[in-house]
Amino acid sequence: MHNSSPRQKFIGPIVLCLAAAISSCSERSMEEVSVVTELPVMDAVVDLPLTNEVQVRWTDYGIPHIKANSWEGLGYGFAHAIASNTICVLAREFVVVRGEQAKYFGAPESNINQDAFHRALLNQDKLDDYLAYASADSKAMDVGYVRGYNDYIEQHRGAMPESCNNQPWITSINESDLARITIGVGIRYGLGRVVNEIASSRPGMELAQLQALDLEIDRNMIGSNALGFGRALTDSGRGILMGNPHYPWHGSSRFHMAHLIYPGELDVMGVGLITTSRIAIGFTEHIAWSHTVSTALRFTMFQLDLVPGNAMAYRVGDDVHDIEAIEVEVETSDGIVTRIIHMTHLGPVVPWAGNAMD
Template sequence: MRWTGYGIPHVKADDWGSLGYGFAYATARDAVCTIARDVLMVNGDLSRNFGEAGGNMESDIFHRAVLDADMIDGYRADQEDKTIAFSAGYVAGYNRYLAEHGDDLPPACAGADWVRSISELDVDKLTIGVGIRYGLGLFQREMANAAPPGATVASVDSNFDIEAGIGSNAVAMGRAVTESGRGLLLGNPHYPWQGSSRFHMIHTTIPGEVDVMGVSLYTTNRVAIGFNHNVAWTHTVSTGMRSTVYALELDPENPTRYRYGDEYRDMERVSIEVPVTNQEGGVSMVARDVYMSHYGPMVVSNQLPWTDTMAFAIRDVNLYNDRSADTYDALNKAQNIDEVEAALSLQGVSWTNTIAADSDGTAFYADISVVPNVDSELIETCRVGADNVPSRVVLLNGSSPVCEWYQADESEIPGAMPADNMPRIRRDDYVHNANDSYWLSTPREPLEGYSPIIGSERSTASLRTRAGLTFIEQALADGDKMGPQDIQDMLFSHRHFGAEQFLDDVLALCADNSEPVMLDEVGVDVTPACEALANWDRRDDIDSRGAHVWREFWRQAARIDDRYVVPFDAADPVNTPRQLAVSRPEVRSGLLQALAHSQTFFQSKGIALDATLGSLQYETRNDEQIPIPGGDGGTGMWSVITARFNPEANAYTPILHGNSYMQVISWDEAGRVDARAILSYSQSEDPRSEHYADQTRLYSQSQWLDLPFYEEDILADPALQTLTLRE
């Protein structure tokens, strides 16, 4: 094991078991507390160690009910020998790290009795837990609280979407538009800055078999986004649905029986016991029942009530998806786009798009993720409505056998759509994704004709999608070719596309308005806000002044109905809708009130309207305030940073999610990899580590690292540290 500058581990081993050993040891050095806590989570042991509040009880019930022995046995039985060996090595490597460093753990878990050695069972549960994160995992509270009428049920609102702001940008460019005539890739996931969804940089090698560098998540064990000698790839969260909700018609005599065709079926009641720390410091057992239909678990929320006549169940297509290790092993070793596509077709990528480029100069986009095998006809035939359930949720009639997902021989995952039916495209110019559907992966060749379960077609794109596509087309104007520095600058210019589109309209409104704006029955002169926006550079960089005024303004303005002069046009999706309808009285009034809101928001807090963004948006590391560039994707930022205003700090801090691991991978004319990257929040979660904030400081200044991928670069690194492990 070698560590180069900024704490990047390079793990070289002779076999898969040894590679897993080094992988775990290196990751634990930076993330041991988070791994240890997630092991508790997937085993349903949070309440025992931290009490039942804060969602711990619901999480424990969910994981104890879903990740049962039969599921784990089935998962393990389908793994290849090298995966079993890697997992065993991972366990041994992690446990060795604990044995050597258990008396000197980071402050977050120092002296904690919940930090324990792990087993291969724990590794399996961690892997499955990640796969169902954006399907059944969105319904943990609803499953834990599900009970027939008459039982006391907690009142919860369902959140049918992943957290706002979680997503990614990606661009792949091909031989026709790059300076080298080879591929060029930008990976820019917008992931959390805390917890187990943090990325960790790592380079893994088995000589002659695999040599890949990139990132894993703290609690996963393969390179998930990265590159090798001939291929680079990244992921963005896909619009595909991972689950469907089934509405069940109940037996009038028994609300735990549901009609299926001409018969009634009994729900299965599963008794769960959760250990909970009590007030005396001891442990009590709390018993709960969860209910299962043949589709999957029953759920209850304010939008999905369990009444005497109707109840709801969730079916998650990734629940029995055991293809992750095989898929990523194949992806890590792929040498061209053909092999990338073949790896994805194993269907172990659970919920993301894949964007890739190769040294031959092919740009590739695919949403070959895992979705239920349903088509538009089945949805149209079987869809039912429910109050307050968003139309994007696929809610089907569970009483009719006709409404079961199709079972295709071409997929080994029960009920999954075959890989051949999923969208993909190859280009020699470019492809792009920013979490909209496959349809507009390139406006030069929209993809159409796929199941709506994967995503929408001919629909309005987000401002962030439009930003990326606009920036790319501008860069390629007049036949210009792209190099790695160009695409780095495209991201780290921190241009605000929303402001580029709409600020002139707002400034014209400012110039045309001379009256105070009534806000909460108080007249507000919005001249100061208008002046701050007029002087803003239309970027969200750390020295940009006035960016915060637009941020709070647009959060209000985006709620105004019918606010555009030119509506969305599927024939011109990148440039529509556009132009704020300032001449419409209701729009004009709404925009002026949004300006007044933003101005008074900051004035009431003593914050200057021309303050720099970096003075208001920062990450604190060991009492050091590090200014952070980037802004809200929903307002039109392509360089995304999401932070809520913190009244205690009087600033946008801490950072929740956004730009995380960013990589720009290309090849020179001779085919040598040029790899550049930055991990915005740095490698280590340990505040004592020199790698707790070092890359964060670089990101603050929009800088990148040159990654030492080749052996000679590793050996020449002035920060090189070497450790040989044997057991």
């Protein structure tokens, strides 16, 4: 690790977002109970066959079983089901990742910082790069998800829960917004823990102006999960994976359970966060899996040496790099507020006092 100038320390975190793909070829039976949702014919956005019907069947405990004959249809039904359970929370999160909190919910410093952070890091170039790596099937599911979400809004205007009914921030989304929320959720417990520091960094800050970083997780809100039992310990002679909800019971990080069926392609049941458009933890006919929460940092911190006399440049070995100043406009009810987000080639600048690893 390089040592920094005694006046200032810059940290450039890097976050890696991981995605899992799941595939299975069995079809499970479902008990039909109340709802069959017709899927409108969608415009052809990708070269895949489209369907005009998706079934959403609800069973006990409010679990949607979504069956479709295309990836678009599967995404459509999934979005429609999640929105029907928690439209206000999900719509609020789209406001967050679009950087529009100060526009709709007032402009305290915390909202302005959040908006500047998301607008700088989730800009269109980064979203385009992210979307370029998606497979054709994944893109098709995203197209369906967007259409399902938007159709739900149009079908339920004036009939949503009181907390968001007829609110101006209930708006349609597009594929870029879906990418925003996917990435935004992925960095929430990484870079999302230093939003205020990133949004308030500026050159030449004295040590007396800096504060130590608090990188501890709230152990009462999230924690570890999953117990695995080998076949030697089970009555069935087969392995068992037991998971428990280990994220908050309320809000955007709450788990949402669903069963997705695309005959011949996918049959998976499990949970994702309200804000994720895929099953993240669950099981197929052949495999069950889980993941967990630990106290490890979800980003890598680099301590950088500033060039003497130039607070906007730093050294890495023998190379000198400039710090990029990105001007971000945040809309409020009183007009536009400007923030500067500073970026290195390793990530955003985080000013801090002391050793964050202590």
